[in-house]
Amino acid sequence: MTDPLRIAIVGGGxxxxxxxxxxxxxxxxxxxxxxxxxxxxxxxxGVGEGSTPSLKRFFEVIGIxxxxxxxxxxxxxxxxxxxxxxxxGSGITSYSHPFLTQLDVLTxxxxxxxxxxxxxxxxxxTQPDDFFLxxxxxxxxxxxxxxxxxPFRMEYGYHFDSALxxxxxxxxxxxxxxxxxxxxxxxxxxxxxxxIAALCTxxxxxxxxxxFIDCSGFAGLLMERELGVPYRSFKSxxxxxxxxxxxxxxxxxxPVETTSTALSAGWAWSIPLTSRVxxxxxxxxxxxxxxxxxxxxxxxxxLKQDDTPARHxxxxxxxLERHWDRNCVAIGLAQGFIEPLEATALHLVLNTxxxxxxxxxxxxxxxxxRDAFNADISDQIEHVRDYVVAHYKLNTRADGxxxxxxxxxxxxxxxxxxxxxxxxxxxxxxxxxxxxxxxxHFGSASWHCLLSGYGAYPGLAVDQRGDVDFYRDRQIGxxxxxxxxxxxxxxxxxAGHQTCSAETLPS
Ligand SMILES: Cc1cc2nc3c(=O)[nH]c(=O)nc-3n(C[C@H](O)[C@H](O)[C@H](O)COP(=O)(O)OP(=O)(O)OC[C@H]3O[C@@H](n4cnc5c(N)ncnc54)[C@H](O)[C@@H]3O)c2cc1C
Numbered sequence: 001m002t003d004p005l006r007i008a009i010v011g012g013g014x015x016x017x018x019x020x021x022x023x024x025x026x027x028x029x030x031x032x033x034x035x036x037x038x039x040x041x042x043x044x045x046g047v048g049e050g051s052t053p054s055l056k057r058f059f060e061v062i063g064i065x066x067x068x069x070x071x072x073x074x075x076x077x078x079x080x081x082x083x084x085x086x087x088x089g090s091g092i093t094s095y096s097h098p099f100l101t102q103l104d105v106l107t108x109x110x111x112x113x114x115x116x117x118x119x120x121x122x123x124x125x126t127q128p129d130d131f132f133l134x135x136x137x138x139x140x141x142x143x144x145x146x147x148x149x150x151p152f153r154m155e156y157g158y159h160f161d162s163a164l165x166x167x168x169x170x171x172x173x174x175x176x177x178x179x180x181x182x183x184x185x186x187x188x189x190x191x192x193x194x195x196i197a198a199l200c201t202x203x204x205x206x207x208x209x210x211x212f213i214d215c216s217g218f219a220g221l222l223m224e225r226e227l228g229v230p231y232r233s234f235k236s237x238x239x240x241x242x243x244x245x246x247x248x249x250x251x252x253x254x255p256v257e258t259t260s261t262a263l264s265a266g267w268a269w270s271i272p273l274t275s276r277v278x279x280x281x282x283x284x285x286x287x288x289x290x291x292x293x294x295x296x297x298x299x300x301x302x303l304k305q306d307d308t309p310a311r312h313x314x315x316x317x318x319x320l321e322r323h324w325d326r327n328c329v330a331i332g333l334a335q336g337f338i339e340p341l342e343a344t345a346l347h348l349v350l351n352t353x354x355x356x357x358x359x360x361x362x363x364x365x366x367x368x369x370r371d372a373f374n375a376d377i378s379d380q381i382e383h384v385r386d387y388v389v390a391h392y393k394l395n396t397r398a399d400g401x402x403x404x405x406x407x408x409x410x411x412x413x414x415x416x417x418x419x420x421x422x423x424x425x426x427x428x429x430x431x432x433x434x435x436x437x438x439x440x441h442f443g444s445a446s447w448h449c450l451l452s453g454y455g456a457y458p459g460l461a462v463d464q465r466g467d468v469d470f471y472r473d474r475q476i477g478x479x480x481x482x483x484x485x486x487x488x489x490x491x492x493x494x495a496g497h498q499t500c501s502a503e504t505l506p507s
Contacts, residue, residue, distance in 0.1 A: 004031035008199055008207050010185055010222060011215030012038030013045055014162055015332020015349045017169035019213055021062045022353045024176040035207055036173070037199065039184040044166055045217055045333065047245060047313065048340065049271045049278045050078060050258045051157040052441070053099050054347035062172070067500040069168055074275040075160040077143050077490055079134035080257035081342065083453060086267075089396025090455025095127055096257065097342075097449045098134030101144070102153040103483060107131050108445050110470035112430065115448050117468045119426045121461030124469040128449040131476055136484045138257045143493040150486040157343070159258065159271045159278070181205065185216075188226045195327045196222065211360070214330040218337075223320055223330040231336075233318040236411040237389045239284040239402070240266050240339050244294045245311045247276040248301055256490050260341060261300065262395070264288065265402040267341065268300055274494060282339060285314070287402040315339070323377045324370045329356050335377075338385045347441060348384070352377055380441070386416040387442040387450070393420070394454045423451055 007023060009016050020036050038044075059069060069075070084094035100108070111131035114124045129135030134156075137144055144156040174180055183201035191197045198208040214222035223229045235241070251272055259270040266283030281297040288296075294310045319336025323329060331352050337345065355373055363369030392406035393416075412420075415436050422432045430444040471477070 004033045005211070006209040007032065007034045007211045007213060008209035009034065009036040009213040009215055010038075010199065011044075011217060011332070011334065012036055012166070012170065012180070013215060013217055013332060014048060014166055014169070014346060015217075015334070016213070016215035017166055017173055018058060018346065018349050019215060019331050019353050020173040020178045021169055021176065022058070022350070023357065024173060024178050025062045026357050028176070033179070034173075034177070035179040035181060035209070037181040037183050037185060037201065037207060040182050041184055042217075042219070044163070045313070046163055047243070047278075047280065048162045048343075048345055049273070050081075050159050050269070050340075050343035052342075052344060052347040053155040053157050054350045055158055056156060058346075058350050064172065067497050069165075070158070070160075070494070071274075071497040071500070072168055073160045073164040074273040075158045075165075076254050076272050076274060076494065077145075077256045078157040078159050078258060079144050080138050082138070082257050082259045083262075083391070084259060085262040085397070086391060087394065087396045087454040089398065090457075092127075092453065092455045094259075095449070095453025096129050096132075096135055096138065097446060097453070098128060098132040099155045099157060100445055101133055101155050104132045104134075104445075107133075107474075107476050107480070110474050110476055112444070112448055113470045114468075115452055116426075117470075118452070118457050119423070121458055122468045123460050123464055125471045126452040126457075128453060130471060131480075133480055133483060134257075136480045137487060138255065140484060140487075141253050141256060141490050142484060142487040143256065143490040145488065145493060146486045150483075159273055161273055161275065161278075181207070185221060188222065190226075196226070210327065212328040214328055214334045215332050217333040218315065220330075220334050222328050223322075223325060223334060227325050227328060229325050229330075230321045231316075231318050232321055233316065234338065234385055235317060237385060237409070237413075238317045238339055238392070239286060239406065240282050241315060241317070242285045242290065242293070243280050243282045243313045243315065244290065244297055245278070245280040245313065246294075246297055246301065246303075246308050248279055248303070248308065250274060250276050254490055254494070258343065262397060262403075263296055263300060264400055265293070268297060269340070282341070284402060287400075287405075319378065319381045322374045323352065324356065324359075324373050327365060331356075336381055338381065338388055341388050341391060342384065342442075344384050344388075344441065348377075348381065351380060382413065383415070383436075384441055386413050386419070387446065389413075389416060390420070390447075390450055394451070394456055396454070419447065423447075423456065 080096040080098045082096045118126045144154045183203045185199045186202045187200040189198040196212045254272045261268045265288035268281045271278035283293045359369040359373040397403040
C-alpha cells in the first residue's frame with residue numbers, strides 16, 4: 001500500500017477551507033491526509049461576501065445543497081452587479097453586469113447587434129438590463145430558480161456572511177477527515193534541496209507534508225516570506241488600497257444584486273444578506289484619508305450618528321510571480337488580489353485549486369506541469385485585472401483628481417489597449433476576444449455590457465434609419481417578461497430554506 005499523500009494548508013480563511021474541502025472531495029477515494037493549521041492570533045479577513053457563479057459550482061462539486069448552507073450563512077441570490085454613478089458624463093445613471101444563463105443565449109445576439117448599430121451612430125437601446133434575464137429578475141426581486149418544466153440552466157452567484165461560510169466549510173471539511181489545528185506557524189523547515197519539509201508551530205508541533213498550501217492571506221507566509229517568490233504589484237493599474245466596512249440593518253425586500261456605487265475616490269458596495277446589509281467603501285489612500293472615507297461612507301448610507309462601528313482595512317493589489325513554487329502552492333489572498341469590484345477572488349480560488357489538482361495528478365511535481373499551471377493562473381488573473389481596470393479607465397466622472405487620474409492612466413496592458421481600440425474603431429470585438437481569450441472569465445457579452453453600460457459610444461448619426469433596432473424587432477422585452485413569470489420571489493425561496501434548515505436541526 002502506498003503512503004498517503006500528506007497536504008498541509010496554512011490558513012483558515014475562506015481560501016484555506018475551500019481548498020481543504022475540494023482536495024478532500026477530489027481525493028476521497030485515495031489515501032490522503034490533509035491538515036489545516038490556522039493561528040488563533042490572526043482572524044480571517046472577514047470580508048468577501050459576494051461571489052460569481054463559481055461558488056455555485058463549488059458547492060455542487062463538494063455535494064452541498066443550497067438548502068443546507070444558505071440559511072446557515074445568511075445568504076441571498078445574486079444575478080447581477082449594478083454599477084451606479086460610474087459614467088454620469090454619458091447620462092447613464094446605472095447599468096448591470098449580469099451572470100449569463102442558458103436562456104440569455106437567445107437574446108445576446110440582439111444585444112451585440114444593437115451595440116454594433118449604436119457604434120455606427122444609430123439610436124437603439126443598448127442597456128444590458130433590457131436584454132438579459134438578470135435585469136428583469138433584479139427588477140422583480142426574483143430568485144434565479146425555475147421549476148423543472150422551464151428547463152434552462154441558470155447561472156448565478158450569492159451574497160453571504162463570509163465568517164459563517166468559513167465556519168460552515170470548516171465543519172464540513174472536518175467531517176470529511178481534514179485535521180484542524182489552531183496553532184501559530186513560527187518556522188518552516190526546508191529539505192537539503194530547498195523544498196518545504198515541515199511547519200513548526202509556536203506550540204511545539206512539527207507538521208511534515210508532501211505538499212504545502214499557502215492560504216495565509218496577506219501574510220504571504222510560505223511563498224513570499226519563506227520561498228522568496230516576488231510579488232508583482234498592480235498599483236499602476238489599480239489605485240485602490242484601502243477599505244472601510246460598516247454594516248446596516250437588513251432590507252425588507254432583499255435585492256438579488258450587488259450595488260457598486262462610485263464615490264469621490266473609489267466605490268461603495270452594498271451586499272444584501274438576510275441578517276444585515278454589508279457595506280464597504282474601497283478607496284485609494286493616495287487620494288483620501290481613512291477618516292474622510294469613513295465620513296463619506298456614513299453620508300452615502302444616510303447614517304446621521306457615529307454609532308455604527310466601522311472597520312478599516314488596508315490591502316494590496318498584484319500577484320505572485322509564481323503561484324506554485326517547489327512543493328508549495330499559494331491560494332487566495334496569499335497568491336494575489338485584484339480588488340473586489342467584480343467579486344472574483346473566490347472564483348480564482350476555485351480555479352487555482354482545480355487547476356492544481358489537475359496538473360498535480362498529470363505530472364506530480366514536474367517542472368513542465370508546474371510551469372503550465374503558473375502560466376495559466378497568471379494569465380487568468382491578468383485578464384480579470386484588465387476587465388476591472390477598464391471600469392476605471394472609462395469613467396466619465398467630473399468630481400476630482402482620483403477619477404481624472406484613472407481616466408488619464410496610460411499603464412494599460414496590451415490586451416486591454418487592443419480591446420478598447422477595437423471597440424472604438426467599431427471592429428469586431430467578439431473575434432478579438434476569442435483570439436485573446438486564454439482562460440478569461442469575462443467573455444464578449446461582459447465586455448459589451450461594460451462598454452455599453454458606460455455609454456462608450458460615438459455621437460448619434462444625423463441620418464437615423466428606422467429598421468435597426470433588434471430589441472424592438474425581436475420583442476426582447478415581452479420575451480424576458482414572459483420568462484420571468486416562471487421564477488419565484490426570492491423571499492419565498494429563502495423562507496423555504498429556513499423551513500428546511502429548521503427541519504434538519506437536532507431535536
Ligand atoms: C475589502 C475587500 C473586499 C472583498 N470582497 C470580496 C468579494 O466581494 N468577493 C470575493 O470573492 N472576494 C472578496 N474579497 C477577497 C476575499 O476576502 C478573500 O479572497 C477571501 O476571504 C479569502 O481570504 P484568504 O482565505 O486568502 O485570507 P484570510 O481570510 O486573510 O485568511 C488568512 C488565514 O491565514 C492564517 N494565518 C496567517 N498567518 C498565520 C501563521 N503564522 N500561522 C498560522 N496561520 C496563519 C490566519 O489565521 C487566517 O486564518 C475582498 C477582499 C477585501 C480586502
